[in-house]
Amino acid sequence: MSRRILVTSALPYANGPIHIxxxxxxxxxxxWVRFQKLRGHHVVYFxxxxxxxxxxxxxxxxxxxxxxxxxxxxxxxxxxxFAGFSIxxxxxxxxxSEENRELCAEIWGALRAADMVVExxxxxxxxxxxxxxxxxxxxxGTCPVCRAPDQxxxxxxxxxxxxxxxxxxxxxxxxxGATPExxxxxxxxxxxxxxxxxxxxxxQQGDHLQPEIANYLQGHFLREPLRDWDVxxxxxxxxFEIPDSPGNYWYVWFDAPIGYIASxxxxxxxxxxxxxxxxxxxxxxxHHFIGKDITYFxxxxxxxxxxxxxxxxxxxxxxxxxxxxxxxxxxxxKGTYITAETYLQxxxxxxxxxxxxxxxxxxLDDLDLNLEEFAAKIDADLVGKVVNLASxxxxxxxxxxxxxxxxxxxxxxARAVEAGEQIAEAYENCDFNRAMRLIMELADAAxxxxxxxxxxxxxxxPDSQESLQQVCTVALNLFRQIxxxxxxxxxxxxxxxxxxxxxxxxxxxxxxxxxxxxxxxxFERMLSRVDRKEIEKMIDASREEEADRGTQTFEDSDQPLxxxxxxxxxxxxxxxxxxxxxxxxxxxxxxxxxxKLLKITLSxxxxxxxxxxxxxxxxxxxxxxxxxxxxxxxxxxxxxxxFGVSEGMxxxxxxxxxxxxxxxxxxxxQPGQRVH
RNA sequence: GGGCCGGUAGCUCAGUUGGUUAGAGCAGGGCACUCAUAAUGCCUUGGUCGCGGGUUCGAGUCCUGCCCGGCCUACCA
Numbered sequence: 001m002s003r004r005i006l007v008t009s010a011l012p013y014a015n016g017p018i019h020i021x022x023x024x025x026x027x028x029x030x031x032w033v034r035f036q037k038l039r040g041h042h043v044v045y046f047x048x049x050x051x052x053x054x055x056x057x058x059x060x061x062x063x064x065x066x067x068x069x070x071x072x073x074x075x076x077x078x079x080x081x082f083a084g085f086s087i088x089x090x091x092x093x094x095x096x097s098e099e100n101r102e103l104c105a106e107i108w109g110a111l112r113a114a115d116m117v118v119e120x121x122x123x124x125x126x127x128x129x130x131x132x133x134x135x136x137x138x139x140x141g142t143c144p145v146c147r148a149p150d151q152x153x154x155x156x157x158x159x160x161x162x163x164x165x166x167x168x169x170x171x172x173x174x175x176x177g178a179t180p181e182x183x184x185x186x187x188x189x190x191x192x193x194x195x196x197x198x199x200x201x202x203x204q205q206g207d208h209l210q211p212e213i214a215n216y217l218q219g220h221f222l223r224e225p226l227r228d229w230d231v232x233x234x235x236x237x238x239x240f241e242i243p244d245s246p247g248n249y250w251y252v253w254f255d256a257p258i259g260y261i262a263s264x265x266x267x268x269x270x271x272x273x274x275x276x277x278x279x280x281x282x283x284x285x286x287h288h289f290i291g292k293d294i295t296y297f298x299x300x301x302x303x304x305x306x307x308x309x310x311x312x313x314x315x316x317x318x319x320x321x322x323x324x325x326x327x328x329x330x331x332x333x334k335g336t337y338i339t340a341e342t343y344l345q346x347x348x349x350x351x352x353x354x355x356x357x358x359x360x361x362x363x364l365d366d367l368d369l370n371l372e373e374f375a376a377k378i379d380a381d382l383v384g385k386v387v388n389l390a391s392x393x394x395x396x397x398x399x400x401x402x403x404x405x406x407x408x409x410x411x412x413x414a415r416a417v418e419a420g421e422q423i424a425e426a427y428e429n430c431d432f433n434r435a436m437r438l439i440m441e442l443a444d445a446a447x448x449x450x451x452x453x454x455x456x457x458x459x460x461x462p463d464s465q466e467s468l469q470q471v472c473t474v475a476l477n478l479f480r481q482i483x484x485x486x487x488x489x490x491x492x493x494x495x496x497x498x499x500x501x502x503x504x505x506x507x508x509x510x511x512x513x514x515x516x517x518x519x520x521x522x523f524e525r526m527l528s529r530v531d532r533k534e535i536e537k538m539i540d541a542s543r544e545e546e547a548d549r550g551t552q553t554f555e556d557s558d559q560p561l562x563x564x565x566x567x568x569x570x571x572x573x574x575x576x577x578x579x580x581x582x583x584x585x586x587x588x589x590x591x592x593x594x595x596k597l598l599k600i601t602l603s604x605x606x607x608x609x610x611x612x613x614x615x616x617x618x619x620x621x622x623x624x625x626x627x628x629x630x631x632x633x634x635x636x637x638x639x640x641x642x643f644g645v646s647e648g649m650x651x652x653x654x655x656x657x658x659x660x661x662x663x664x665x666x667x668x669x670q671p672g673q674r675v676h
Numbered sequence: 677g678g679g680c681c682g683g684u685a686g687c688u689c690a691g692u693u694g695g696u697u698a699g700a701g702c703a704g705g706g707c708a709c710u711c712a713u714a715a716u717g718c719c720u721u722g723g724u725c726g727c728g729g730g731u732u733c734g735a736g737u738c739c740u741g742c743c744c745g746g747c748c749u750a751c752c753a
Binding site: 122124135136164187189212213215216219220221227228229230231232233251292293295296297300301321322324358359361363364365366368370372373376377379380381383384385387388389390391392393394395396433434437440441444447448450451452454455456457459523525526527528529 | 678679680681682687688689690700701702703709710711712713715716717718746747748749751752753
């Protein structure tokens, strides 16, 4: 029976790039979605950018642009990254949308009608200079307990004491450096306790949660009265103003999950679908995939809100663990904070999809990315076992095509059909690592078959051509089964298999019927082995992108300064004569006759282009530069060089030769912006 | 401090309701093969299942204490 399934991944915050930690979730969800589609179910998959809150407001302010501009750009970057990893959303929306505003109002109305909203005064620190209330992490000061300086507003890292930011000694706003003052404002609270009984039942029954999550909620929150939830923030705040409480805004965590519904609705409008079938129809199964850090919001507040507003409740909330790299938290200093973008510049996304699949289970254990294991696993499993099946048999078969009748294969095909049910069950339960193990067993069996059948021997005997065709028919059909079973994880491999065998893969049950009598295209390489050097480069690039701002000591040499002492003092007027601009490298080519020069075309935004000859040939490859942002001295007099006119200078440090380091602006900068 | 989840071969992990000599993949060693991206196949080395008690005819599997690790939490969760 065909199910109707609505799936979501958590909404990434529009304050930073997607990194490989985020991707655990999106890849996990996407695999599950693709699997369900392959099983013939009707599946829609929604996500959106989470765009509200103080952090966004502050950042936009720092960057001197509107919040809308900031979130539009982040959304674009996020969607590009997701597309790069073949994450197939049905629709990718934004919490800053009209649909979301209306839905927030609707749910809010329901909470009011249920008499669950109360008002209370809350005292918070207020930054008079920045004109905003300060969340705990925007305040620093001296710990009132142990007197350790420079501690955040909620707890002390030295003595582990917790306190209110109001108790900090000598508090300082990290936004403006001003001394914040306590101010009192009216906040709106949702009385979650009124839903206690419902939540007891919902969390503990009906397999909505993994058992450890249900235990955790039971022992942690549900055994005592649920506290009121503060869902409002006073202006200024980037978000939606509460219609019946002017000057107050919904807290970002109120409107964020509603974004799931809003994204659905935006898609329904676009696609002409009936919205009520998805969130107001019990026949639709709703599945949320989230990280364990946001369990609380998704398993208590969220079902309560849905219940009160009479939306569908989640069929299941799937919680996963965090990513560690090499057994440790991702670290910018160690180069293990790898963004999706950086990864894609160096490695094939299929690698990560498979690696994560091979490590993901139904429980919320943390998942470790061990880069040596990563490389070994891809090489051994995907290249050595799976793709190898096609690559060692397709060549023989492309001359003859597949046999018309399926040959005797010792029961291999039938066993793989049987295994397919176990594999499907593993996928269904999010036990992807089990699914991968089972699939690899099939690949082992298929390789063994080819080894014994020795098609390369048959190929040398003119009277064995029929046997050869039969052997290849078996081998390629076993390969195709595996490609089908792997297709939720490796959609690209599935496409390549379709091309090789000239037949589309539409559903899981395609693995049950052998392909016969069809042509076999010439074999093309499907997947390359992992280039270890690219892994190193990726780590190096991640390390360079952002140095750790932590408190470790630095031991930089004083030699560079000795080599080139400071220049004579200048005035600000001297400085502003130099017009430095952000520019994007749109083309870069080798100047063959030159020892040091690359010819680089820069964009200053719009149609504005500059051609610059830069002496960085020994340090950078042209293809690595394209797309990068650099700093250009834009009002330098043009200079004739042997190979053309150079219209500016790209800023870099270093002694020359291989020791050249380009300056590049932080993310968010736009070509044409002046550097002040 | 409290809670949750783990601790099984060098590494990553399986081990169903307690039951005969504890498994797989990778890595290591040996052999074979040469169709394939130095791929594949066969054989093989390797574990007092964190430690100590207990229940039982019998425990990696149940109970208990301890040690270690990860994460969550300590009143805008």
